[in-house]
Amino acid sequence: MAEAGSARFLYWRFVVLGTATLVAWNVYIVSSDFFRSVLRDTPFRNSFESIFSVLSNTTNMAALCYALYTQPSADHDRRIRNGLMATAASFCTVALLAVFEVEGLPTLVVILLSLGVAAVAAAYIQCSIFGIVALLPPYCAEGFMSGQAIAGTIASAIQLVTIFLSSWGEVTESNRLVATKDDGNRQLRLRTASYFCASALFLGLSVGYWRELNAYLACKCEVPDALITNDPNLLAAVDDNLNDELAGIMHEESPRISRNPSVLLASEANHHPITASSPVIPNSHPLRRVSEAVSNRFIGEQSHNLAEITVVDQIHRQIATPTAGDAQITNTSAMWLSTFGLHGADPAIKTLSEIAPFAFISAVVMAQTLAVFPPLTEAIVSSSKSFPQIGHLAAWHFLLFNVGDYLGRLSTQWLNCQSLSMLKWINHCRWLLVVAVFMFPTAATLPQRWLVVHSDLLFLALVFVLGWSNGWIATISLIEGPHHATNKELAGSILGFAMCIGLVIGAIASYPVLFIAGIS
Numbered sequence: 001m002a003e004a005g006s007a008r009f010l011y012w013r014f015v016v017l018g019t020a021t022l023v024a025w026n027v028y029i030v031s032s033d034f035f036r037s038v039l040r041d042t043p044f045r046n047s048f049e050s051i052f053s054v055l056s057n058t059t060n061m062a063a064l065c066y067a068l069y070t071q072p073s074a075d076h077d078r079r080i081r082n083g084l085m086a087t088a089a090s091f092c093t094v095a096l097l098a099v100f101e102v103e104g105l106p107t108l109v110v111i112l113l114s115l116g117v118a119a120v121a122a123a124y125i126q127c128s129i130f131g132i133v134a135l136l137p138p139y140c141a142e143g144f145m146s147g148q149a150i151a152g153t154i155a156s157a158i159q160l161v162t163i164f165l166s167s168w169g170e171v172t173e174s175n176r177l178v179a180t181k182d183d184g185n186r187q188l189r190l191r192t193a194s195y196f197c198a199s200a201l202f203l204g205l206s207v208g209y210w211r212e213l214n215a216y217l218a219c220k221c222e223v224p225d226a227l228i229t230n231d232p233n234l235l236a237a238v239d240d241n242l243n244d245e246l247a248g249i250m251h252e253e254s255p256r257i258s259r260n261p262s263v264l265l266a267s268e269a270n271h272h273p274i275t276a277s278s279p280v281i282p283n284s285h286p287l288r289r290v291s292e293a294v295s296n297r298f299i300g301e302q303s304h305n306l307a308e309i310t311v312v313d314q315i316h317r318q319i320a321t322p323t324a325g326d327a328q329i330t331n332t333s334a335m336w337l338s339t340f341g342l343h344g345a346d347p348a349i350k351t352l353s354e355i356a357p358f359a360f361i362s363a364v365v366m367a368q369t370l371a372v373f374p375p376l377t378e379a380i381v382s383s384s385k386s387f388p389q390i391g392h393l394a395a396w397h398f399l400l401f402n403v404g405d406y407l408g409r410l411s412t413q414w415l416n417c418q419s420l421s422m423l424k425w426i427n428h429c430r431w432l433l434v435v436a437v438f439m440f441p442t443a444a445t446l447p448q449r450w451l452v453v454h455s456d457l458l459f460l461a462l463v464f465v466l467g468w469s470n471g472w473i474a475t476i477s478l479i480e481g482p483h484h485a486t487n488k489e490l491a492g493s494i495l496g497f498a499m500c501i502g503l504v505i506g507a508i509a510s511y512p513v514l515f516i517a518g519i520s
Contacts, residue, residue, distance in 0.1 A: 011143040013213045014133065017080075018147020019154075020206040021125050024087055024118035026155035027199045028052060034192035035111065037185055038103045048108070055112060056119045057504055063123035064497050069345055071493055076128040077214055083121035084207045090114035090121075091200040098193040101185075123500075127493045134482035134492025141492075142412050145475045149406035156398040163395050351490045357420055358481030361427050362495050363502035365473045368430050369466065370506025371513050372437045373401060377463060379442045379519050385454035393456055400460050401467035408471025417476050427473055433466050444518040474499060 028035075032049065039045050067074070094114050097107055133141040352359060382393045390396060417423050439453045440462075453459070478495050485491035 007137070007139060009216065010136065010213070011139050013209045014129075014140050014143035015147040015150065016206050016209045017125070017129055017213075018144040018149075019151045020084060020087075020147075020203055021122050021129070022148045022151040023199050023202060024091075024115075024122060025056060026151050027091070027195050028115065030155050030158050031192045031195055034098060034188055037188060038097075038107050041103070042105055042108060044108060051112070052115060053507070056115055057507060059116045059119040060123045061500060061504060063120040064127060064500050067124050067127035068348060068493055068497050071127065071131065071490055072347055074128065076132060079124040079128045080210050081207055083125040084203050084210065087118045087121045088200040088203040088207075090117045091196040091203070095193045095196040095200070098189040098196070101189060126496050130478070130496035131489040131493040133478070134488045134495075138416075138479045139413060141478050142409060142475055145409040145471065145478065146406055149402060149409050149471055152402040153399070153406055156395070156402045160392070160395045160399055163392050347487060347490060348494060351485050351487050352494055354485040355481045355491050355494065357424070358477045358484070359495055359498040361423060362474060362477045362481075362498040363505065365427055365430065365470055365477075366499050366502030367506040367509060368434055369470045370503050371509040372434055373463070373466065374398065375510040376437055376442075376513055376517055376519070377401075379444070379514075379517070380437075380440045380459060381443055382456050383441050383452075383454040386456040388456070390456040390460070393459070397460060397463045400464045404464040404467030405471040408468035408473075409475045411468075411472060412475045412479065415472070416479075418480060420480075423473065423476060423480075426469070430466075430469050430473070433462065433469070436462055437466075438517060442517060442519060 035048050035052075036045060039048055044051060067079070091114070094111060097110060102110075129144055133144050377397055378394050380393070380397075382389050382391070417426070440459050441452050441454065478492065481495050482488040482491040
């Protein structure tokens, strides 16, 4: 496969996987009218959205913690396949509830169980894929992040279309009351069932895309010529006996992405050397045997002559004995981790210390966004003084944010930032956007407020920039952060976990934000 075709193959499959990870939460958002209808005779009719949010975020966080803790020994292929299939099964269950018109508390129990399964599956899938894309060219991480934004864009577009269709049909208040009755609810149930069935079908197709991606990367790893004989300098330096030994080792066993996705092909990204960054490589692993063979054969002065040989030299540096500084970090963290019996968390602590600035930026950018979007931005109303005055402002602002988020993630292909200080400065500037949101009118805006911006277009532009900066900064952090870590795979997963931490912090911070804005 040509290099351009290979890049497209990888990119679009990661886009599909990114969409699959967030399709669960977005299909629940789109189906909120259905949940409100089936729970109308329960105490949770008006609070189910908060219940769903708390359950999903809490379950996702707990599952992410465990997935990250067990990452060194994880089977990524099994985690991703099982996660996608479990989510599809939970969607089919909810679709059956809609078809057979089940209501009341039993429906709530089944929905919460299905949402919990989807949250756990999403945690395992994201943890594995964030680790995998950290070992691959940058466009793979950008594709995965863009896929997540696409899921939100589709959901917000569906909401907007539904609103316009309802307005076109002149839905009155009396019709809304009839819609809560069994005889007037069939279309809503069928529409919800179609949402969940279509999403389940998409997840089934995503399993096929993952199998193709896994097989492709494994096939790339199994070609010894791609690892050894393509480099003329290496062939000139390595004698015939050692070359035969290395070729035999690589033919005998090759690492699979399904177990430890640790080989990055230089043909895919010439600025990313071939590395093996799996946290635990057993002595029998072919990469360790390749490294030992080369390091035993070429040591001292001759090894300096091979400084330009990235294929084996980079492999050796990734699995070599830790330096004194690394050992000190490991021993220090192991002392207090052993108190809680968390010996397996030591690699994560060491990797976190290497990428701490990027993890902090990832968490802050998500916290900034979720603190105001959507709790505060959804409460902003169209001003009578605005020209033009835009109807359905809340629905439009959801769409504009998700479109901006997608374009921000996509633009990392052309607009990159390798300076950590510049990335920090841009992230600090986002606080101005957060403050600016308070300047627009809400239903609780007091008449005597001295500073109110009466412009719907300016508000939508602000939301677009907020979404664009969210997607761009988060994706840049995910791309650049692993370059500063020894264990790139684990670094990618930690950055994904930092984003989740930021979402939780932002959700908590939204309560004081609403209080400051005067919204109860």
